[in-house]
Amino acid sequence: MHYSVLETIDILSRTPASLGALIDGLPETWLVKDEGDGTFSPRDVVGHLILGEKTDWVPRIDFILRCGQEEAFVPFDRFDFREANIGCSTSELCAPGRVLFNISEGRRHVAIPSHTKN
Numbered sequence: 001m002h003y004s005v006l007e008t009i010d011i012l013s014r015t016p017a018s019l020g021a022l023i024d025g026l027p028e029t030w031l032v033k034d035e036g037d038g039t040f041s042p043r044d045v046v047g048h049l050i051l052g053e054k055t056d057w058v059p060r061i062d063f064i065l066r067c068g069q070e071e072a073f074v075p076f077d078r079f080d081f082r083e084a085n086i087g088c089s090t091s092e093l094c095a096p097g098r099v100l101f102n103i104s105e106g107r108r109h110v111a112i113p114s115h116t117k118n
Contacts, residue, residue, distance in 0.1 A: 019046060020094045031090045043090045047081035050093065055080075 023031060023042050034041040040048060056076045063073065085093060 015049075016094075019049075024091055024094045026090075028090060043085075043093065044081070046090065046093045047085045048078060051081035051084065052076070052078075 023046070026042075028043075031043045032041050034044065060073060063071075
């Protein structure tokens with residue numbers, strides 16, 4: 001398979017609408033159920049992805065391009081989103097602009113290296 005940065009961006013840019021179509025408007029009682037300790041509910045998945053984008057994915061790309069392999073990443077707490085999302089319904093989390101996957105933001109912060117094939 002040939003890897004294409006532009007195809008990856010196209011696929012990732014569809015994620016917010018896909019998540020919204022799958023879970024927006026469902027009863028909150030369905031969206032908060034998980035399968036036990038250490039597992040995520042559908043609501044948790046949305047919160048985790050939002051937090052990851054804000055604090056991890058784009059900043060780590062910047063970090064890698066700036067520092068290479070010389071420094072270690074700051075650890076990512078995959079459950080840190082829970083406190084940030086207290087008081088928000090899942091519909092609010094899925095609102096436009098909230099589920100980010102802000103590919104254009106990533107493109108502004110990180111120039112795609114010229115040696116990368118599209």
